[in-house]
Amino acid sequence: MPGATIVSRDWDDVAEGTPLNTGLGTSAQGQELHEPLRGWSSFSATFRVMFKEEGRKSIEFAKKRQIVLFPLLLTLITALTTVGLQFLVGDSSAQVADIEQKTFTWGELRFALHLPLLMFSLGMGTFAFIGHDAIVHRAGTKNYLLAAPALQPLPNSVAHFAYFIKDLCFYVMLILSPVIAGMALGILLETFNGVNTPLAWSSLPWTWLAMIITLGQGLAFAFLGSALWMRGRPYTIFGPLAIVAFGVAVGLGQVNLDGVLWGLYVQSNQSPLIAAAALAGCVVIGLLASALIIDDFDVSVVQREEMFVPIYNRLAFLGDGEIRLIVAKEFVDLFRSGSIKKMTVSYAVPLLVLLGMAWLVDFAEAPIPINLLSYAPFLGFFGFNFYSWLTILDSPEFMNGLPLRVPQLIRAKVIVYFLATSWISLIFIVLMAWQLDEWTSLPTSIIVMFANSIYIVALTAFLMGLRPNKAIFDASVMIWFWIGTVLPLLGLFLLSFTQGDVSLYGNWWERASQDGLAATSAMYDQSMVEQGYKGMIAISVCLLGASALLWKLMDRRWGKAEFSN
Amino acid sequence: MVESEAPLVMANDMAKKYGDFIALHPLNVEVHAGEFFGVFGPNGAGKSTFIKLLTGQLRPSKGQIEVLGVDAVADPQKVKANIGIVPESESPPSFLTPKEFLEFVARLRRVEDIEAKVEHWLDWFGMDEKRDTMCKDLSKGQRQKVMLAAAFIHKPKLLFLDEPFANLDPIYQRKCRQWLLDHVKDGGTIFLCSHVLEMAERMCNRMAIINDGRVLAAGTVKGLKKNEQETLEDVFIRLVGRSIEDVEREEKANETNEGSEEE
Numbered sequence: 001m002p003g004a005t006i007v008s009r010d011w012d013d014v015a016e017g018t019p020l021n022t023g024l025g026t027s028a029q030g031q032e033l034h035e036p037l038r039g040w041s042s043f044s045a046t047f048r049v050m051f052k053e054e055g056r057k058s059i060e061f062a063k064k065r066q067i068v069l070f071p072l073l074l075t076l077i078t079a080l081t082t083v084g085l086q087f088l089v090g091d092s093s094a095q096v097a098d099i100e101q102k103t104f105t106w107g108e109l110r111f112a113l114h115l116p117l118l119m120f121s122l123g124m125g126t127f128a129f130i131g132h133d134a135i136v137h138r139a140g141t142k143n144y145l146l147a148a149p150a151l152q153p154l155p156n157s158v159a160h161f162a163y164f165i166k167d168l169c170f171y172v173m174l175i176l177s178p179v180i181a182g183m184a185l186g187i188l189l190e191t192f193n194g195v196n197t198p199l200a201w202s203s204l205p206w207t208w209l210a211m212i213i214t215l216g217q218g219l220a221f222a223f224l225g226s227a228l229w230m231r232g233r234p235y236t237i238f239g240p241l242a243i244v245a246f247g248v249a250v251g252l253g254q255v256n257l258d259g260v261l262w263g264l265y266v267q268s269n270q271s272p273l274i275a276a277a278a279l280a281g282c283v284v285i286g287l288l289a290s291a292l293i294i295d296d297f298d299v300s301v302v303q304r305e306e307m308f309v310p311i312y313n314r315l316a317f318l319g320d321g322e323i324r325l326i327v328a329k330e331f332v333d334l335f336r337s338g339s340i341k342k343m344t345v346s347y348a349v350p351l352l353v354l355l356g357m358a359w360l361v362d363f364a365e366a367p368i369p370i371n372l373l374s375y376a377p378f379l380g381f382f383g384f385n386f387y388s389w390l391t392i393l394d395s396p397e398f399m400n401g402l403p404l405r406v407p408q409l410i411r412a413k414v415i416v417y418f419l420a421t422s423w424i425s426l427i428f429i430v431l432m433a434w435q436l437d438e439w440t441s442l443p444t445s446i447i448v449m450f451a452n453s454i455y456i457v458a459l460t461a462f463l464m465g466l467r468p469n470k471a472i473f474d475a476s477v478m479i480w481f482w483i484g485t486v487l488p489l490l491g492l493f494l495l496s497f498t499q500g501d502v503s504l505y506g507n508w509w510e511r512a513s514q515d516g517l518a519a520t521s522a523m524y525d526q527s528m529v530e531q532g533y534k535g536m537i538a539i540s541v542c543l544l545g546a547s548a549l550l551w552k553l554m555d556r557r558w559g560k561a562e563f564s565n
Numbered sequence: 566m567v568e569s570e571a572p573l574v575m576a577n578d579m580a581k582k583y584g585d586f587i588a589l590h591p592l593n594v595e596v597h598a599g600e601f602f603g604v605f606g607p608n609g610a611g612k613s614t615f616i617k618l619l620t621g622q623l624r625p626s627k628g629q630i631e632v633l634g635v636d637a638v639a640d641p642q643k644v645k646a647n648i649g650i651v652p653e654s655e656s657p658p659s660f661l662t663p664k665e666f667l668e669f670v671a672r673l674r675r676v677e678d679i680e681a682k683v684e685h686w687l688d689w690f691g692m693d694e695k696r697d698t699m700c701k702d703l704s705k706g707q708r709q710k711v712m713l714a715a716a717f718i719h720k721p722k723l724l725f726l727d728e729p730f731a732n733l734d735p736i737y738q739r740k741c742r743q744w745l746l747d748h749v750k751d752g753g754t755i756f757l758c759s760h761v762l763e764m765a766e767r768m769c770n771r772m773a774i775i776n777d778g779r780v781l782a783a784g785t786v787k788g789l790k791k792n793e794q795e796t797l798e799d800v801f802i803r804l805v806g807r808s809i810e811d812v813e814r815e816e817k818a819n820e821t822n823e824g825s826e827e828e
Contacts, residue, residue, distance in 0.1 A: 002570055004602045004771045006594040008780040014578040014591040014627050024631040027571035028647070029598045031722050033633060036646035037673055045672040049665060056660040056699065139654040142701065145669075150622055151655065152673050153646035295641060297622050298583075 036153035046162040069475030071178035082186025121218025128226035150297040161290035214263030216282030227292040326412035351428040372438040373496035376449040383457040388468040396563040407554040451540035458547040498532025578628035603769035611778035612758035649716035653727040659701035674719040686714035705732040
C-alpha cells in the first residue's frame with residue numbers, strides 16, 4: 001500500500017488563485033457517498049431544533065414565568081388600548097361633536113400600528129450579521145445552531161433561512177398573537193361591562209394577518225440588506241445610498257406609504273389574493289437573502305498594532321481603578337471588531353432622520369408644533385441600542401477568573417456609551433438648533449438631552465445588566481423599563497410644547513387638562529413658559545439624580561452575578 | 566493510478582493566507598485508505614488551518630483539494646456529508662442537550678435507526694445521566710465527548726480529528742484510542758492533528774511535523790528518528806526547536822542591525 005506523502009513549497013513558487021478543477025484522482029474506495037440533505041428536508045431538520053434552541057435561549061434569561069408573563073402583559077395592554085379606542089377614533093359615542101378635528105382616523109391608527117412594527121422588524125432581521133457573528137464566535141463559550149454549517153453537511157443558506165422563519169414564528173407567537181388576543185379581550189369586555197369599543201370581531205383575523213405580513217416584510221428586507229452588505233462592494237456603497245434616497249422620497253411624499261407597508265395595504269383592502277401575494281413576497285425575499293449567504297467560515301487572522309496601552313493612557317481622567325482598565329478594553333473591542341463604524345452609523349442614522357424630518361417639515365411649511373426641546377428627550381432612546389450592542393461585542397466569561405465584578409463591567413459599558421456617542425448627540429442638537437433657528441433653547445436642550453440620555457442608558461444597564469437583548473421577553477423588566485422611560489419622556493415632551501415658538505399651541509396642556517379633547521389653543525402665556533421651563537429643568541435634574549442612584553444600586557442588583565451574556 | 570491505490574485525500578499546492586500573514590504555505594499531500602496519518606506541530610503551527618482546508622471549512626487561497634473523489638472547494642457540503650470531523654475548540658450548540666444535538670446531526674447525515682444510534686453513543690461515552698442537560702452546562706470534557714459522538718455517529722470511513730482527546734479523562738482517552746485503532750484496522754482512515762507526540766507513537770503509521778505553516782519533515786514514526794535512542798520528542802525539538810531558535814536568532818540579528826544603523 002502506498003503511504004501518505006506531504007511536502008511544502010514556497011509561496012512564490014505557486015501561481016495565485018484556485019486553478020480550474022481538473023480532478024486530482026482521489027477515490028472513495030468503494031464507499032457509497034451520501035448526498036447532503038438539501039432543500040426542504042435540511043430546512044425541516046434544522047428548523048425544529050432551532051425553534052427549541054430559541055425557546056431555551058429566551059428562558060435562560062427571563063425564566064419560564066416571565067416568558068409567560070410577557071405575552072400576558074401585551075394582551076392586557078392591548079385589551080386596555082382596545083377599550084380606549086373609542087376615545088381615539090371618530091365613530092364612537094364618546095366623541096365630541098367635531099369628530100374630524102378631535103380624533104384619529106382608522107387609517108392613521110393602522111399606520112401607527114404598522115410603521116413601528118416595520119421599524120422593529122427591520123432592527124431585528126439582520127440575520128446575515130447574526131450568522132457571521134455566530135460563526136466567528138463558534139469556538140467561544142457559547143455556540144449556536146446557526147454556526148452548524150461550518151462542521152455539518154448543512155448549507156449556510158438553509159441554516160439562515162430556517163433562522164429567519166424561526167424568528168418570524170417566534171415573534172408571531174410571543175408578540176403578535178398576544179396583541180390580537182388582547183384585542184379580542186377588549187371586545188369581550190364590551191359584552192360584559194357595557195364598555196364601547198369600535199373594534200369588530202371580523203377585523204381581528206385581518207389585523208393579525210396584516211401584522212404578520214408587516215413583520216415578515218421588515219425581517220425579510222433587513223435580512224436581504226445584511227446579506228448584500230456581507231458580500232462587500234458595490235452593495236456597501238450603493239445600499240446606504242439607496243436607503244437615503246428612499247427616505248428622502250418618502251419624506252417628500254413621492255412614495256405612497258400604503259404600497260411600502262404591505263401589511264397596511266392588506267389590512268386596508270382585505271383581499272385574500274393580495275395577502276397571499278404579500279406573504280409569498282416576504283418568503284421569496286427571505287429565500288433570496290438566504291441564497292446570497294455564502295458558505296464562508298473564514299475567521300480572519302490579522303495582526304494589529306498595540307492599542308490597549310495607548311487607549312488606557314488617554315483615559316487618565318477615569319483614575320487608576322479597574323473601571324479605567326475595562327473601559328480601555330471595551331474600546332479596543334469596539335475598534336478591533338469593526339463595530340465602532342456600524343454602531344456609530346446606527347446611532348447617527350436615526351438622528352439624521354430626525355434632522356431630515358425637521359428639514360422636511362420646514363420645507364413643506366407644515367404647522368407641526370414641535371421645537372428643539374421636543375427632539376432632545378428622544379436622543380436617549382437610541383442609547384438603548386448602542387448599549388445592547390456593547391454587551392455582545394465579546395464574551396465576558398473570562399472575567400470570572402479575574403478580580404473584577406459585574407457592576408464594574410456594566411458601569412464601564414455605560415461610560416463607553418457616553419464617551420462614544422455624546423459628541424454625535426451634541427453635533428445633532430446643534431445642527432437641529434441651526435435648522436430650527438432656535439438658538440436660545442440650545443443650552444436647555446443640551447441639558448435635557450444629556451440628562452435623558454444618561455438616565456435611559458443607566459436604567460437599561462441597571463435593569464438588564466449584560467443581557468439587554470434577552471430582556472425583551474422578560475415581562476417584569478419590560479414593565480419597569482416602560483414606566484421608567486415613557487413617563488419622564490412624555491413629561492419632557494409635553495412640557496416642550498410650552499417652550500420656543502408657542503404661538504400655534506399656547507397653553508395647550510392647561511386647556512387640554514380642563515377640556516380634554518374639546519381643548520382649543522389659546523394665546524401665549526409668559527408664566528406658563530416659565531413654569532414649563534422650570535418643569536423641564538426639574539425633570540432633567542431628577543433624571544440625573546436617578547441615574548446617580550441607579551449607578552449606586554448597580555452593586556446591589558448585579559454584585560453577585562457572574563460574567564455571562 | 567489503479568483504483569485501490571488512489572488516495573482518499575489529496576491536495577495540490579493548497580495554501581492559506583490572511584492579509585499578509587501566510588497561515589499555510591503551499592503544500593501537496595496524499596493520504597491513502599487504511600492509514601492513520603498524524604500532523605504534529607507546536608501551537609499556531611497551522612495544523613487547524615490544514616484540517617479546516619481539507620474538510621471544506623475554509624477556502625484555500627491557492628491550490629486544489631479533493632476528498633473521496635469530491636472537490637472540497639466546489640462542493641464542501643458533500644465532503645462534510647461523507648466524513649467525520651472533530652474540531653479543536655468548537656463546542657456543541659449551547660442550548661441543545663447532547664441527545665438533541667446527536668439526533669440533529671444523525672438526521673442531517675441520513676443515519677438509519679437514529680434513536681438506537683444516539684442511545685448507543687450516549688451510552689458508549691457514559692453520557693446517560695447528562696443526556697437531557699443543556700450542553701452549556703456540561704464540563705469541557707463532556708462537551709468534547711458529544712463532539713466525538715457527533716463525528717462517529719454515521720460511522721464515516723474517513724475521520725479528521727483536531728486535538729481529539731483534549732479535556733478527556735484517561736479512561737475515555739484509552740477507550741477512544743482503541744476505537745480509532747480498531748476503525749483503521751477495519752479499513753477506516755484517520756487524519757489527525759495534535760501537539761501531543763505520544764499519540765503519534767501509539768497510533769500513527771505516518772506523520773508529519775509542521776511549523777510556521779511549513780512541513781519540516783514527514784515519514785514513518787521510526788523513519789523520522791536519527792537513531793534508536795532518539796525519542797519523538799527529541800525529533801520534534803530538533804526540528805521545531807531549531808526553527809524557533811533560527812527565528813529568534815534572525816530577530817536578534819535584525820535588532821542589532823537596526824541598533825547599529827541608528828547609531
